[in-house]
Amino acid sequence: MTSTEPARPAVRPTRQRRAVTAALAAFDDFRSAQEIHDLITRQGDSVGLATVYRALSALADSGEVDMLRSEDGEAIWRRCSDTHHHHLVCRSCGATVEVEGPAVERWTSAIAGEHGYADISHTLEIFGTCPACRVS
Amino acid sequence: MTSTEPARPAVRPTRQRRAVTAALAAFDDFRSAQEIHDLITRQGDSVGLATVYRALSALADSGEVDMLRSEDGEAIWRRCSDTHHHHLVCRSCGATVEVEGPAVERWTSAIAGEHGYADISHTLEIFGTCPACRVS
DNA sequence: CCTGAGTTGACAACGATTCTCAACATCGCT
DNA sequence: AGCGATGTTGAGAATCGTTGTCAACTCAGG
Ligand SMILES: [Zn+2]
Ligand SMILES: [Zn+2]
Ligand SMILES: [Zn+2]
Ligand SMILES: [Zn+2]
Numbered sequence: 001m002t003s004t005e006p007a008r009p010a011v012r013p014t015r016q017r018r019a020v021t022a023a024l025a026a027f028d029d030f031r032s033a034q035e036i037h038d039l040i041t042r043q044g045d046s047v048g049l050a051t052v053y054r055a056l057s058a059l060a061d062s063g064e065v066d067m068l069r070s071e072d073g074e075a076i077w078r079r080c081s082d083t084h085h086h087h088l089v090c091r092s093c094g095a096t097v098e099v100e101g102p103a104v105e106r107w108t109s110a111i112a113g114e115h116g117y118a119d120i121s122h123t124l125e126i127f128g129t130c131p132a133c134r135v136s
Numbered sequence: 137m138t139s140t141e142p143a144r145p146a147v148r149p150t151r152q153r154r155a156v157t158a159a160l161a162a163f164d165d166f167r168s169a170q171e172i173h174d175l176i177t178r179q180g181d182s183v184g185l186a187t188v189y190r191a192l193s194a195l196a197d198s199g200e201v202d203m204l205r206s207e208d209g210e211a212i213w214r215r216c217s218d219t220h221h222h223h224l225v226c227r228s229c230g231a232t233v234e235v236e237g238p239a240v241e242r243w244t245s246a247i248a249g250e251h252g253y254a255d256i257s258h259t260l261e262i263f264g265t266c267p268a269c270r271v272s
Numbered sequence: 273c274c275t276g277a278g279t280t281g282a283c284a285a286c287g288a289t290t291c292t293c294a295a296c297a298t299c300g301c302t
Numbered sequence: 303a304g305c306g307a308t309g310t311t312g313a314g315a316a317t318c319g320t321t322g323t324c325a326a327c328t329c330a331g332g
Contacts, residue, residue, distance in 0.1 A: 012298060012309065033288080048312040053289065073209050073319090074288070088251055097251050104240055108262050111235050115224055117264030124260045126244050128253030148278065148329075169319080184281040189320070209288090210319070 011058065016047045020055040021079075024065060029094035030076035030087075068125055090130035099126070147194070152183045156191040157215070160201060165230035166212035166223075204261060226266035235262070 023039045037052045056077050059065040066080040068087065078096060084105070088097040104124065112120040147153075159175045173188045192213050195201040202216040204223070217234060220241070224233040240260065248256040 014297075014310065016311070046312095050290075050313085051311055054310085069205055069209055073205055073211065075209065088248060088253055090253065091255075099247050101243055101247070104243060107237055107240060111237070112224060112262055112264050115233050116267035116270075117224055117226065117233075117262075118270060119227075120262060120264040122260070122262045124258070126248055126253075126256060126258045128248050128256040131252035134252075134254060150279065150328080152280070182281095186282085186321080187280060190279085 015045075016051050017055050017058075019045045019047050020052055021059070024059075024077070024079040027078065029096045030066075030068065030070075030078045030089060031094070032070075032074055032076050036077065068123070071127060086124045086126070088126045088128065090133055091127045092129055092133040095130045095132065151181075152187050153191050153194075155179075155181045155183050156188055157195070157200075160195075160213070160215040163214065165232045166202075166204065166206075166214045166225065168206075168210055168212050172213065204259070207263075222260045222262070224262045224264065226269055227263045228265055228269040231266045231268065 019040050020036065023036045023043075026039060027036075033049065033052050033056060036056070037047065037049050040047050040052070056065065056067070059079075060067045060077070063082055064079065065077050066087070067075055067077050070076050071091070081098060083100075085098045085100050086104075088099050090096070101124075108122045109120060112118070155176045156172065159172045159179075162175060163172075169185070169188050169192055172192070173183065173185050176183050176188070192201065192203070195215075196203045196213070199218050200215060201213050202223070203211055203213050206212050214232065219236070221234045221236045222240075224235050226232070237260075244258045245256060248254070
């Protein structure tokens with residue numbers, strides 16, 4: 001072997017990537033790439049939209065942010081804790097609560113096992129209207 | 137009130153709509169609108185893609201088919217039982233098992249209630265590799 | 273037949289995401 | 303500091319799923 005290292009990708013801390021993580025830190029709910037890009041722009045920075053997508057994808061791969069799809073299929077992103085969890089998301093304002101459900105995790109494994117499925121992953125998201133948005 | 141009926145939409149069983157349901161019956165896994173349209177075309181029928189979308193949306197609204205989003209965000213469809221359920225989907229061949237989990241249903245309601253969220257909906261899909269695809 | 277409401281299809285329009293590729297920034301090394 | 307090798311960026315084009323437009327069409331029912 002030429003090296004013991006597993007071929008490091010050499011990711012560089014550029015101004016653009018820092019701008020994206022800063023924008024993510026400014027939100028505490030799920031936002032689209034467009035919205036994140038808009039915030040960066042509004043703060044005077046200039047980062048290409050394609051670069052925002054690239055940064056978000058990389059962060060999602062590294063587990064620093066969660067990406068899920070809104071009900072109309074658009075990808076939305078949020079910096080999240082690194083432990084496995086799911087989300088309770090307000091359909092109207094986007095307010096998000098991270099939730100954990102060990103029982104659900106167990107249930108999915110069991111169900112999959114019963115049917116002989118292996119290498120399991122799952123998605124579970126809950127959408128609703130949060131208290132703040134309920135003031136009719 | 138002018139009538140006791142809640143304004144019936146008067147849906148007509150046209151050749152096109154029949155072709156779509158027939159195509160859905162021919163699949164037993166989730167398929168994209170494109171794939172469904174292709175099958176119809178391959179069978180000699182001619183139905184516009186937009187019409188396929190309209191028929192699928194209508195069927196989904198009436199609960200006769202389930203629509204979910206593949207991992208890359210594309211809408212995929214499948215004729216399904218009308219009771220609320222979720223899916224165990226083979227990542228490799230698409231083989232689908234309908235699963236029910238009353239406990240999960242209860243858990244999502246409870247979690248949502250705890251946080252004051254109302255008007256709840258949820259998505260839960262399990263992906264894995266089915267037994268048939270495991271013959272390495 | 274006649275008429276009106278539902279339906280269709282070709283095509284344009286849309287919007288999110290990805291691709292292209294030349295210019296640029298950064299890293300490691302001297 | 304100077305230099306190459308390599309990762310990164312951005313503007314715009316391109317892709318692609320999906321929806322909108324609207325005139326032509328179908329089909330009951332009278
Ligand atoms: Zn999360
Ligand atoms: Zn989980
Ligand atoms: Zn189903
Ligand atoms: Zn459920």
